[in-house]
């Protein structure tokens with residue numbers, strides 16, 4: 001068996017690993033690098049991606065984050081794609097609003113620990129705890145060899161028990177562990193890993209002390225976080241107002257346990273830019289499906305004090321127009337890096353102008369060092385190869401049997 005990290009050996013994002021044996025190959029992820037434009041990023045040089053070649057048996061996508069599937073947008077071949085059912089539903093729902101998100105014409109659904117065989121390969125997906133819903137690690141077996149690819153994972157989210165289950169009952173005799181290390185080298189301020197349950201308590205305290213509308217800027221695809229916020233709303237007597245994009249994703253996942261239209265104190269607001277988009281694209285079935293819990297702009301000010309609203313900077317004009325700025329506060333529930341890169345300076349200025357305080361309330365989607373060590377020790381692979389990290393050189397300080405590889409290097413297992 002031969003393995004090649006096409007991208008990801010020394011960076012976070014753009015992950016792509018090829019496993020080849022007997023002239024047939026399998027890809028793990030086909031990501032877009034975090035800071036790269038799609039138009040400027042070519043597909044990796046892999047036979048079967050740019051032209052039809054049946055030696056490429058499939059692409060296993062670990063989870064629905066663009067840094068793991070973004071280059072699918074450039075794929076013109078109908079290569080089979082293995083991906084979680086929930087993950088593909090999220091991608092399809094998001095694509096209704098953002099047509100640049102890639103389509104997946106040929107998918108095979110993954111289920112936790114249900115093996116799939118293709119040619120010489122057996123793929124065993126392991127459901128993992130991550131900020132992306134329905135995320136997997138993969139055990140790939142072929143030629144009597146085993147490669148375990150961690151994907152992105154953590155051990156402090158709503159599904160923390162998944163890491164414990166894997167650690168208690170790990171795959172045996174693994175030759176190569178390709179393990180992410182996103183949090184290695186992070187600064188002290190980003191080096192805290194409260195659990196989603198702890199965040200829930202923090203949200204409750206903030207919601208209870210609010211003097212006006214509480215805005216929460218988070219990702220509409222971070223389902224764990226939306227559950228945390230909804231639970232905190234219920235416990236602090238607040239209504240949750242989500243935007244139509246987020247509501248559409250929650251409905252599309254088709255999991256009756258997730259907060260969605262029809263749930264108590266759950267409302268949907270259609271921001272102006274989403275309203276225009278719905279009209280332009282004729283997506284009236286989506287607005288129709290939230291009609292019973294829809295909040296119109298003229299009602300917002302009246303509901304402000306008793307409500308928490310999912311928010312993104314494109315909604316500033318909605319908030320101004322609805323005249324609900326009095327006492328408003330913003331909870332920032334995303335990675336701190338987005339606020340530092342200058343993209344949102346206009347928004348920080350807007351907050352300043354209206355004297356809106358920013359309160360941070362977030363936890364990482366990635367494993368802390370102790371949780372990375374927990375997985376590495378449990379799997380105890382013959383070789384641990386760094387991936388999805390800016391710190392491949394520091395792995396040897398924290399883990400045993402580290403073998404660093406370069407992007408594009410092909411090695412034999």
Ligand SMILES: [Zn+2]
Nearest residue numbers: 013065067152
């Ligand atoms: Zn990632």
